[in-house]
Amino acid sequence: MPKTAEEISIATGFSITTIRFVMNGQSEKYRISASTQKKIQDYIAIHGYSLNHAARSLKLNRSDTIGLIVPDLANAFFSRLMAALESLCRKRDLLLLTASSHEDSELENRAVNNFLSRRVDGLVIAPCQKDTLPQLLKSKSRTAIVMFDRDFSPSLFPTVTSDNFQGGLEMTRKMLQEADGSFYFLCGHAELPSIHDRIRGFSAACEEFGIRESENLLRLEAENSAAVGRKLMQGLIDTLQRPPPAFMCSSLLILDGALQQIKSQTGHIDKDILIATFDDHTMLDLLPNRILSIKQNEDALAERVFERLIQPVSERKGTQQCDIVPIELICRN
Amino acid sequence: MPKTAEEISIATGFSITTIRFVMNGQSEKYRISASTQKKIQDYIAIHGYSLNHAARSLKLNRSDTIGLIVPDLANAFFSRLMAALESLCRKRDLLLLTASSHEDSELENRAVNNFLSRRVDGLVIAPCQKDTLPQLLKSKSRTAIVMFDRDFSPSLFPTVTSDNFQGGLEMTRKMLQEADGSFYFLCGHAELPSIHDRIRGFSAACEEFGIRESENLLRLEAENSAAVGRKLMQGLIDTLQRPPPAFMCSSLLILDGALQQIKSQTGHIDKDILIATFDDHTMLDLLPNRILSIKQNEDALAERVFERLIQPVSERKGTQQCDIVPIELICRN
DNA sequence: CTGTTAGCGCGTTCAG
DNA sequence: CTGAACGCGCTAACAG
Numbered sequence: 082m083p084k085t086a087e088e089i090s091i092a093t094g095f096s097i098t099t100i101r102f103v104m105n106g107q108s109e110k111y112r113i114s115a116s117t118q119k120k121i122q123d124y125i126a127i128h129g130y131s132l133n134h135a136a137r138s139l140k141l142n143r144s145d146t147i148g149l150i151v152p153d154l155a156n157a158f159f160s161r162l163m164a165a166l167e168s169l170c171r172k173r174d175l176l177l178l179t180a181s182s183h184e185d186s187e188l189e190n191r192a193v194n195n196f197l198s199r200r201v202d203g204l205v206i207a208p209c210q211k212d213t214l215p216q217l218l219k220s221k222s223r224t225a226i227v228m229f230d231r232d233f234s235p236s237l238f239p240t241v242t243s244d245n246f247q248g249g250l251e252m253t254r255k256m257l258q259e260a261d262g263s264f265y266f267l268c269g270h271a272e273l274p275s276i277h278d279r280i281r282g283f284s285a286a287c288e289e290f291g292i293r294e295s296e297n298l299l300r301l302e303a304e305n306s307a308a309v310g311r312k313l314m315q316g317l318i319d320t321l322q323r324p325p326p327a328f329m330c331s332s333l334l335i336l337d338g339a340l341q342q343i344k345s346q347t348g349h350i351d352k353d354i355l356i357a358t359f360d361d362h363t364m365l366d367l368l369p370n371r372i373l374s375i376k377q378n379e380d381a382l383a384e385r386v387f388e389r390l391i392q393p394v395s396e397r398k399g400t401q402q403c404d405i406v407p408i409e410l411i412c413r414n
Numbered sequence: 415m416p417k418t419a420e421e422i423s424i425a426t427g428f429s430i431t432t433i434r435f436v437m438n439g440q441s442e443k444y445r446i447s448a449s450t451q452k453k454i455q456d457y458i459a460i461h462g463y464s465l466n467h468a469a470r471s472l473k474l475n476r477s478d479t480i481g482l483i484v485p486d487l488a489n490a491f492f493s494r495l496m497a498a499l500e501s502l503c504r505k506r507d508l509l510l511l512t513a514s515s516h517e518d519s520e521l522e523n524r525a526v527n528n529f530l531s532r533r534v535d536g537l538v539i540a541p542c543q544k545d546t547l548p549q550l551l552k553s554k555s556r557t558a559i560v561m562f563d564r565d566f567s568p569s570l571f572p573t574v575t576s577d578n579f580q581g582g583l584e585m586t587r588k589m590l591q592e593a594d595g596s597f598y599f600l601c602g603h604a605e606l607p608s609i610h611d612r613i614r615g616f617s618a619a620c621e622e623f624g625i626r627e628s629e630n631l632l633r634l635e636a637e638n639s640a641a642v643g644r645k646l647m648q649g650l651i652d653t654l655q656r657p658p659p660a661f662m663c664s665s666l667l668i669l670d671g672a673l674q675q676i677k678s679q680t681g682h683i684d685k686d687i688l689i690a691t692f693d694d695h696t697m698l699d700l701l702p703n704r705i706l707s708i709k710q711n712e713d714a715l716a717e718r719v720f721e722r723l724i725q726p727v728s729e730r731k732g733t734q735q736c737d738i739v740p741i742e743l744i745c746r747n
Numbered sequence: 748c749t750g751t752t753a754g755c756g757c758g759t760t761c762a763g
Numbered sequence: 764c765t766g767a768a769c770g771c772g773c774t775a776a777c778a779g
Contacts, residue, residue: 138755177511180509362697466757469758
């Protein structure tokens with residue numbers, strides 16, 4: 082397969098310029114005869130041609146790529162978002178570059194530099210830090226930058242997030258309507274803006290119902306993991322001397338750990354326990370319990386992110402810097 | 415932030431050549447004095463420098479990227495594999511490019527061409543076709559190519575897959591030991607090599623136990639989806655006039671659909687139903703039922719894939735072309 | 748229709 | 764230490 086226009090030129094006998102005009106669809110403009118057009122196109126159709134994107138990038142100062150940095154590529158929420166974003170990119174002939182920060186500032190910075198070095202046309206980040214990043218991004222590049230999922234203030238960049246506050250509010254209200262007695266909120270990685278907003282919604286709902294949240298709200302600062310979920314539930318069971326009749330979790334990982342803990346300490350999961358969790362998963366269908374969950378709309382998030390990316394520079398400052406995407410409360414059983 | 419060596423040259427007063435020698439660690443070789451080295455390095459430390467990767471690529475004919483094409487980026491198996499592969503790439507300063515084929519040959523071909531055009535150093539594909547691809551890849555490029563997950567024969571390229579046969583064999587054996595009466599295998603996308611191998615394992619185990627598989631094995635050619643799972647289970651319930659006491663699924667999606675169907679037709683999922691499925695998910699913890707599952711080792715798969723990628727061309731032909739990675743049978747409750 | 752020219756930024760070599 | 768030069772392959776403008 083020829084890899085340069087010159088090779089085709091030599092093989093077909095036409096000049097490099099003519100080859101280029103035909104390849105770049107400028108045949109009309111330069112009045113290339115139909116017969117030579119056909120000869121050249123036939124040659125390419127048979128032998129193929131692989132344009133060298135690096136050379137094109139260098140010349141045009143444009144890479145036709147979008148960079149995406151998320152904490153964990155294997156996380157279902159992020160991978161769904163990535164898939165949605167990739168589809169949008171493909172429609173515009175952009176390629177998506179991905180990197181995982183593993184919640185590590187150092188890795189995140191390296192990924193940012195790498196992407197900047199590759200002159201991505203846009204950069205999408207679910208940041209794991211609030212400090213280092215802004216410094217780094219002062220490098221006034223042409224690159225459009227959008228943050229998502231986590232709105233570390235002050236937001237120097239356009240940001241797209243789910244309506245975590247509304248999620249917390251609605252789910253907690255529903256919970257309070259349905260729970261017989263007290264209920265509990267198991268919370269991991271509480272310092273995260275997204276989690277913080279969920280907690281705010283929770284608090285607001287508690288206030289509406291005249292409940293003192295301090296008795297119910299449990300937090301754990303450290304991280305978002307099943308281990309944390311187990312630990313939180315263990316503490317709860319120790320206090321109550323039995324599993325809670327109703328509880329909420331800040332994420333699926335926490336829920337997973339919490340349920341594992343109930344199972345391992347009591348041997349089973351009582352089907353009368355009322356469960357609520359942020360993030361949704363089809364596998365929640367499998368549980369017999371009443372389950373409330375908050376589903377984020379990854380497609381809508383990706384669309385908003387993409388709109389911001391391709392938004393002309395001139396419009397950047399005038400409009401709202403933060404997009405809030407609606408969530409959906411799902412009730413099972 | 416300076417973006418060219420020339421800018422640094424102008425700012426520091428040293429020649430471009432000197433700047434380059436220092437940046438590329440050839441100070442010793444060309445005996446650059448320690449003081450100028452320090453001045454230049456300090457300047458870069460303060461102001462930064464963003465190397466233009468396109469120019470480098472063009473010059474070195476190397477992109478420092480690996481391309482990954484999978485049917486669905488949002489699928490948990492593929493996203494875990496992607497995450498593992500990304501980690502391996504980062505260790506070698508390679509960037510992972512990703513694309514989703516959505517099980518569409520046309521999209522797959524486009525993605526391949528796109529990656530070839532970007533001169534990826536390696537290309538990893540979970541192919542959705544057996545025909546078009548080999549033709550396309552005859553373009554004898556320098557790019558290392560590895561297939562994974564699906565071994566469409568004849569395998570023209572090194573391939574890495576899980577031991578699906580063994581998985582089918584072990585899980586079916588266990589099932590036959592534990593199932594009281596008959597059991598059923600709900601199977602989607604049966605023409606896929608991976609699924610085919612699972613079925614072969616299933617058949618082999620049936621034979622060991624002297625069971626005529628035709629009575630048990632159910633297939634549906636079309637696709638792998640929850641809808642197919644529902645449909646298959648509906649057919650089964652219609653036949654038996656009740657949910658099966660034991661069944662196996664070819665994937666989590668099929669299982670999800672099957673369980674949804676049981677729930678919608680009978681109102682609940684009997685905890686005495688013995689369930690088996692390919693692919694594992696922590697959420698299976700949540701079910702009270704006895705569950706067998708086959709867990710693929712994404713990390714090991716990624717490592718094997720990566721080894722093949724960086725394997726010197728000279729060794730390509732001599733060694734085994736197909737790596738089979740062990741699976742793990744997991745039993746819950 | 749064709750040929751020429753310039754330049755994108757980097758890596759490298761060669762002659763000072 | 765420095766300056767000059769080349770070439771990677773492509774785009775784009777200009778002169779025939």
